[in-house]
Amino acid sequence: MTPSLEARHLTRRFGSFVALNNLDLKVEGAKCVGFLGPNGAGKTTALKMMTDLIFPTSGEAFINGISVQHERKRALTACGTLIETPEIYGSLSPREALELVGALRGMRPEEIRARTRIVLEEVKMSEWTDQKVGRFSKGMKQRVNIAASLLSDPEVVLLDEPSTGLDPRGMAEVRDIVRGLKKGRRLIFMSSHILSEVVDVCDEVALLNHGKLLFYDSLANVEKRLTGDATSVDLAFLRPVSDTDLSTQVASVPGVSAVTRVDPQHATVMIAGGPPAQAAVLERLVGARLGLVSFEPSRSALEEVYLQEISKGES
Amino acid sequence: MTTVEPSLSPEGSAPILGEVPGLFTQAVLLSRYQFRDYLRSRRFVLMMAIVAVIGALLSFVLYDFNGAGLTSSAGAFYGTLWAGGVTVVIIFAGIIFGGDAIAGEFQNKTGYFLMGLPVQRSSVYVGKYLAAFTASLVAVVFYFLILIANGAHYLGAGALPYALWESFAVALLYLLALLGSVFLFSSMFKNSLYAVLVVAVLFLFGFTVLQDLISGLVHVTPWFILTYADSIIGGVFNATCMTMVGPHTCTTPGPRGTVITTMVDNATIPEGVAIMIAYFAITAIVGLILFEREEFT
Numbered sequence: 377m378t379p380s381l382e383a384r385h386l387t388r389r390f391g392s393f394v395a396l397n398n399l400d401l402k403v404e405g406a407k408c409v410g411f412l413g414p415n416g417a418g419k420t421t422a423l424k425m426m427t428d429l430i431f432p433t434s435g436e437a438f439i440n441g442i443s444v445q446h447e448r449k450r451a452l453t454a455c456g457t458l459i460e461t462p463e464i465y466g467s468l469s470p471r472e473a474l475e476l477v478g479a480l481r482g483m484r485p486e487e488i489r490a491r492t493r494i495v496l497e498e499v500k501m502s503e504w505t506d507q508k509v510g511r512f513s514k515g516m517k518q519r520v521n522i523a524a525s526l527l528s529d530p531e532v533v534l535l536d537e538p539s540t541g542l543d544p545r546g547m548a549e550v551r552d553i554v555r556g557l558k559k560g561r562r563l564i565f566m567s568s569h570i571l572s573e574v575v576d577v578c579d580e581v582a583l584l585n586h587g588k589l590l591f592y593d594s595l596a597n598v599e600k601r602l603t604g605d606a607t608s609v610d611l612a613f614l615r616p617v618s619d620t621d622l623s624t625q626v627a628s629v630p631g632v633s634a635v636t637r638v639d640p641q642h643a644t645v646m647i648a649g650g651p652p653a654q655a656a657v658l659e660r661l662v663g664a665r666l667g668l669v670s671f672e673p674s675r676s677a678l679e680e681v682y683l684q685e686i687s688k689g690e691s
Numbered sequence: 692m693t694t695v696e697p698s699l700s701p702e703g704s705a706p707i708l709g710e711v712p713g714l715f716t717q718a719v720l721l722s723r724y725q726f727r728d729y730l731r732s733r734r735f736v737l738m739m740a741i742v743a744v745i746g747a748l749l750s751f752v753l754y755d756f757n758g759a760g761l762t763s764s765a766g767a768f769y770g771t772l773w774a775g776g777v778t779v780v781i782i783f784a785g786i787i788f789g790g791d792a793i794a795g796e797f798q799n800k801t802g803y804f805l806m807g808l809p810v811q812r813s814s815v816y817v818g819k820y821l822a823a824f825t826a827s828l829v830a831v832v833f834y835f836l837i838l839i840a841n842g843a844h845y846l847g848a849g850a851l852p853y854a855l856w857e858s859f860a861v862a863l864l865y866l867l868a869l870l871g872s873v874f875l876f877s878s879m880f881k882n883s884l885y886a887v888l889v890v891a892v893l894f895l896f897g898f899t900v901l902q903d904l905i906s907g908l909v910h911v912t913p914w915f916i917l918t919y920a921d922s923i924i925g926g927v928f929n930a931t932c933m934t935m936v937g938p939h940t941c942t943t944p945g946p947r948g949t950v951i952t953t954m955v956d957n958a959t960i961p962e963g964v965a966i967m968i969a970y971f972a973i974t975a976i977v978g979l980i981l982f983e984r985e986e987f988t
Contacts, residue, residue: 390988424987424988427806427807428806429803429806429807429986429987430986430987430988431986448809448811449711449809449810449811450711450809451809452807452808452809453711453809455809457807457808458807459803459807459987460800460803461800461803462800462801462802462803462804462807463799463800463801463803463804464801464804465724465725465728465801466728467727467728467731467732468724468727468728472724472727473804476720476721476724477808479712479720480711480712480717480720480721480805480808480809480810481711481808481809482710482711482712521804524804525807
């Protein structure tokens with residue numbers, strides 16, 4: 377099976393700084409892959425090389441088996457992209473901008489009209505169809521950019537931090553759009569540093585730091601990685617809990633390795649053994665009748681793994 | 692929060708993929724939208740205002756000085772006023788429409804919108820060039836019409852010398868060459884301001900000063916400077932030089948039937964045409980190569 381997206385020894389240096397170091401990545405099939413990493417990890421650099429906006433020092437990127445570096449036009453034909461926050465010519469309306477995109481992609485005028493209506497509806501910009509883009513806010517422009525990347529209903533969608541510049545409602549809407557895209561047979565490769573966004577919409581995750589790929593795995597496997605490691609869980613109680621109760625009723629529960637009081641009604645516990653251990657601890661705490669009202673992991677499994685892997689790299 | 696029913700293609704449907712147009716078709720498509728953007732922009736209004744001011748000044752001077760001694764022949768009238776004004780119009784149009792044409796794609800990030808699409812970089816370059824040429828042509832035609840209106844008033848509606856059309860064609864060739872150079876400078880920068888400043892300084896006075904220095908001090912014919920060639924826009928009227936007896940030598944009637952032979956440090960028409968074509972070809976190729984290698988970092 378030809379991978380939908382492939383990076384082969386993709387490397388980029390800026391002088392002595394290595395922005396991306398020998399990235400080897402093969403993504404096959406229809407799914408959503410989160411491309412994670414802290415700022416400066418090399419995510420945008422990799423995506424820019426995958427779309428020929430910058431050139432690799434060595435290595436190559438392929439979309440549907442076609443080299444982006446050697447056949448950019450053919451490689452990008454089946455690909456919708458949103459890299460950084462592009463600007464559209466200010467005097468054009470979203471309709472005109474999408475007409476241009478469709479015409480450059482070789483779509484027929486009636487297809488362009490029909491798809492323009494659909495994608496603008498999708499990004500909630502229908503009522504702005506004929507207004508000038510130059511007057512739009514950053515978030516509105518980003519919606520039009522997302523619409524442009526989806527216009528031809530591409531097989532591969534490369535999104536570079538698509539919710540950048542959007543307000544919380546806009547971010548939630550972008551997540552809805554990406555979830556909607558997953559229902560088609562396409563690969564969505566989305567860079568982000570918002571872990572909750574990735575957990576919410578992605579099936580797999582690739583973690584990059586200092587230009588190196590730390591891992592590429594499914595979210596389910598990321599959860600499994602945590603088994604055996606202690607997970608931090610925040611507890612909230614209905615009424616103040618005494619130190620005695622914390623030590624006898626909470627710290628003594630099998631699986632709990634440490635308890636830290638936050639305030640009279642809140643504490644944080646470290647639980648080893650993954651989700652089964654967490655379930656057992658929760659049952660015991662409910663049974664102890666301490667007035668437990670909330671039992672919530674301090675961080676998601678992905679966040680735990682993310683922090684662990686990043687800190688390994690730092691040390 | 693309202694949830695949106697996914698209206699994108701359902702599972703199993705094929706993506707909408709037409710045949711991606713060729714390089715030149717994409718360039719023409721891009722130029723249409725870029726030209727539309729120019730037409731709606733303040734820079735277009737500014738350019739038209741500049742031409743209107745030049746036209747108004749010209750009309751005022753002609754009116755105030757009762758033809759300013761130029762109404763003896765259509766050649767003298769158009770040779771002086773067309774050639775003198777259109778060069779300025781072309782330089783301003785080049786600066787306004789071409790100065791930041793390529794640099795702006797990087798600085799304003801409009802390039803990110805286009806370059807993520809299945810287009811060749813050369814299509815973007817050629818498309819933007821065509822749009823800048825068309826917008827500049829509108830300004831040149833506007834100036835031409837102002838001049839024709841004045842000519843019709845002082846000389847009559849039918850007094851349009853053949854040389855005027857020749858000169859118009861040469862002016863368009865000069866516009867091609869100048870825009871080629873402007874696009875080359877624009878490709879060298881990722882900052883619009885620097886690109887516009889460099890182009891403005893070079894074409895408004897830099898090249899003219901250089902040309903004077905080279906011919907005056909070093910006594911070398913500055914054939915390699917584009918502005919040296921622009922004299923042929925007026926040269927085709929042959930208004931000041933009655934007969935060209937050889938390259939850079941012309942004769943004019945002197946007192947009591949004598950003939951004065953003078954050396955003229957202007958390009959001959961074939962030289963001027965060759966310089967303009969060479970400038971266009973070289974700058975277009977080098978500019979394209981630079982743009983192909985430029986990165987959207």
